[in-house]
Amino acid sequence: MWIYGRNPVLEAAREGGVRRVLVARGVERKFLKKLEAAGISYELVPRIELDQLVRTTHHQGIVAEIEEIRLAGPDAPLRLARERGELPLLVLLDGITDPRNYGAILRSAEALGAHGVVSETRRSAPLSPVAVKASAGAARHLPVVQVPNLPRYIEELKEAGVWVYGLAGEGEVALEAADYDRPLAWVIGSEGSGLRRLVRDRCDQLVHIALRGRTPSLNAAVAAGIAVHWALAARRG
Known part of the structure; x- marks a missing residue:
């Protein structure tokens, strides 16, 4: 590469x-x-x-x-959380196809302390040189997972006791009001169409970030960084 x-x-x-x-x-x-x-x-x-x-x-x-960066296995994020003695915090990507956004999310997730980033093989940007460059080295230090079916992976996480929050503008729960004191996965949808219905229906709750300006939405990488930071800050606080 x-x-x-x-x-x-x-x-x-x-x-x-x-x-x-x-x-x-x-x-x-x-x-x-x-x-x-x-x-x-x-x-x-x-x-x-x-x-x-x-x-x-x-x-x-x-x-x-x-050297080629190898993708991690589906259980790698939860295993890393156990090794650290921490509550799991994963970032799941639904339809993030821009490699720069993908790399930026990897960078934020690793820097802030998440345990892994998971995307779907067919509906996401590959771990390409552009994504690796945008990750600023984070792709080497964080479990990067690609699964064939994201909705099924969400079900497996829930069976393992992980609570799944979908980040959506119309979410019924505000970011600051959500409960972070449990194993957690954030699902980030594409900027254009948001979360797919199959993914949305499997989330335990939809959470929104309150916007106070005139801009109607946030870049996916920015939104993911805010969500991860808020969850970890709430746990520390």
């Missing part, structure tokens, strides 16, 4: 998952010294080679081949 951009490549190199680094000829010497100081070996190549490799010109002159 190839990733690009200076910060994502430097982060991946610090984690030790980089196989090869390519740098465009003509990149400023100051940046090359930064790579050398970090002990990162690199090859100088024509910039057009990077353009063709990652199919964009927005690579900032650096591309890295990294």
Whole structure:
């Protein structure tokens, strides 16, 4: 898998998952010294080679081949929660197809302390280089799960004692009024159509984030970050 951009490549190199680094000829010497100081070996190549490799010109002159990130098993999030001695908190994605949103959700979930992000194989963005780049390294530190059937996975979580909240503008419960003192999974729908009916019907409750401005909705990644942060803050409080 190839990733690009200076910060994502430097982060991946610090984690030790980089196989090869390519740098465009003509990149400023100051940046090359930064790579050398970090002990990162690199090859100088024509910039057009990077353009063709990652199919964009927005690579900032650096591309890295990294080890493939393996998807986790369906039970990995609950297992991680048990290992930490914490109440489970999962993020389930229903129809998030933008890889940048997907990566941003992975980043927020890992940074805030959730135990895993789960999406459906056919109705979500893949764990692509774009998603990995947007996750800023989080995809390597968090169970990332893809299941063939999200409604069925929700039923399995409920059988395991996990309470499932669907985030929806028309939710009957306000974010600040929900009960977070139990195993919990947030379900985040797509920005366009929200939660599918099959998913919505399996949620224990629908929860809304109160909006006070004129903008009618939030970006899915922003909404997911708010929901995860609120749940964890409520537990600590």
